[in-house]
Amino acid sequence: MVTTRMNRKPPMSLNDRIAARMTMVIGTMGFFWLLSLLILAWMVWNALPGFPHVDTPPWYPVMLYAINIFQGLMLPLLMVGQQVLSRGQERRELHEAHVIERMDHILRRIAAIEEAVARRDGVEVAGPGERAR
Secondary structure, eight states, rough: OOOTTTTOOOOOHHHHHHHHHHHHHHTTHHHHHHHHHHHHHHHHHHTTSSSSSTOOOTTHHHHHHHHHHHHHEEEEEEEEHHHHHHHHHHHHHHHHHHHHHHHHHHHHHHHHHHHHHHHHTTTOOOOOOOOOO
16 A cells, blocks of 8 residues: 555554543443443442442532543544544545545546547447447
8 A cells, every 4th residue: 555645644642542542431431331230339339228329418518529620531532533533534525535536637638548548449439338439
């Protein structure tokens, strides 16, 4: 494969690599089910009588605050990670458009050469979808 300016990846910064990797981990259903399981276990643990509760006052507000901080950090991280990952998609789309443009140019040149050769030889050229006579 020929390396061109279009398909060379610009280097990602450390922050971009971290954001992209965290987005790929946090944005999965596995991570969703893990968090759901942890919250469900916490609720069941606190509903069972006779077990020591970890969120008795004053710990309940502290734990709620910690969960909110976690959510507050993850949402912007997901947004930044999606932006970083979309840059790669945009780059691939631009490269694909460039390749299609070049292929169209090459096919038009081939068609022009074919017509010139046919005129020179006195042969009728069939159009697209037609059969030559």
